[in-house]
Amino acid sequence: MQSKELSEALSTIIPPDRVLIDDATLTEYSSDMTETPPARPDAVVKAHTRDEIVSLVRFANENRVPLIPAVARTNLGGLCLPDHGGVIVDLTEMRRIIEVNENEMYALIEPGVTFGDISAYLKEKHPSIRFGYPLSPPYTSVCANCICDGLANLSMRHGAMSEWVNGMEVVLPSGEVIVTGAGAVSPVWFGHAPIPDLDGLIFSWQGTTGIVTKMAVQLWPNLPLRKRMFLLVGTHIDAFNLMRRFCRTMMFDDIGGMTWPTGKMLFGIKRPAGKDPTEPGAFVYLDFSGNIPEEIDCKLKMVRTVLARARAEGVKSEDPIMLEDIVKLNERFAKFAEFPTTLDFLLDHGGGGLTWVGTYGPTAAWDEAANRAEQIMAKHGFAPTMVLRPMKGGHFGVFRVITIFDKKDAAETERVRQCNRELGRMALDLGFVIYKTPAWAVEMMLERMNPETHALMKRIKKLLDPNNIMNPGKWKLS
Amino acid sequence: MQYVEIVEPEKMHLMGLMLAHLFEKNLSKPGAADRLKSKDSRIGIGAGGMKITLHMSDGRVIVSKGFEGRIAARVEGTMDGFMAFGVHRSMVGPYLQGKLKIAGNPFALLPMLWLTKL
Structure with a gap:
């Protein structure tokens, strides 16, 4: 279908001012921050209602037009x-917070609701409950991060964000509208049980099986007291050792580990040249909350106890430095005091390029993964910027390697591609699985995936989307 | 930075970067840089195994890695000891707790009281 013809047809479904085919818009939607080669859409539509999406899906089926759902496009x-x-x-303009159920502690939201939206809304109207926030900008979509199995600063307690979802309203590729979870039966979207769990037809399918138009996400009590601190740790191996110890205490809301380049970037060094042998190899970030001062004091005592035991076994770490003191030293650290937050040193470095290899996997393999990642990054001329987190009480962990680069530099972009591929293969070799899986990583994941699992994925896709209109190409399902 | 120069910033360790940032912040306050106008001295600072030399000269501070040149005084300790010093503006507490150690001419360390104020 020609662009003009397509635009006219779409304008019968969506008001013409929300059907965009101008060059600037199409160029903007053709690329993201990563090294992924640009791909140009034929049109962009800004949906406002579920019924518009149903009509769009029916139109796309009749005309075999691919539909790619998108919100902030920060993946x-x-x-x-x-x-x-x-x-x-x-879907950015579908931005209503439909309901907050304070008793059952969930929010029913539209897909355009951002972490910034929900944070502001809860602060103003429901200060006794809170949500969790990722280390990504406030304009990031809650819904997209949940369906892509992202994480947030309560993932240490509650796991990947798909586990925070009580249910969804989804427009299937056929145009049917389903509701998953308890909300399919009850007016209260209190959980995803106890009916067959259809959420799995959406999570991590990368928009190939439907468009989510509503989502119920879990909220938690907002305890009145909070303490956040950093530990400067001798080596990344020591840091991972400490993180595993801390997560076994079951008292933290969040535990994070960052390797040395992150600290330097926070102090304005865009491309750290190398690690000084005297400086800490990593930082551990600890976050806990409490109801009364005595509870906080007790947890602080526990931090010192864990630290003392680890030191007795040879771990090298400084005493904790409270976040409020570090913020006095450098306001940039306030980014760790108030979520959601924008890590501008990753976004405003001049080159415009940001990419990662983000994985979930066994925390027992962190040491080896980090050692190998250091070598791979050095080979390609990048600082080994790694972020790690235990998830769901330590049942598994995040291992993520981040690279900033100059998108205008073709040679550097190609080095990034090679580097990411090597990192991805290494991580898979060690048992990690790449989340928010980019196309290059899908290929290497499929080499290892149980073939019958992938065959079933293809059958499900065929069943739900026989005309392959939903984000075709992703997961190599057709 | 206007008042602080870091020698080879890409290679500077974390403590050097942290303190340089703090010095710049404190020197940017009205009249603060004037207090270093007549000075020409070097102080060694060590924290968490990292060391820097602070060369105060003509209203500016040059931060270099390691202990370099003729150092009038040295203060070494833990990172949290320095943070406590910065917060409370007294070396006494961290010193008595064994978190800071001082060598050389203690009067040479006086500018530290306001340069490292948090």
């Missing part, structure tokens, strides 16, 4: 780039 895997052209369904 680092090219997931919203149209591999086969088509129409980007921009």
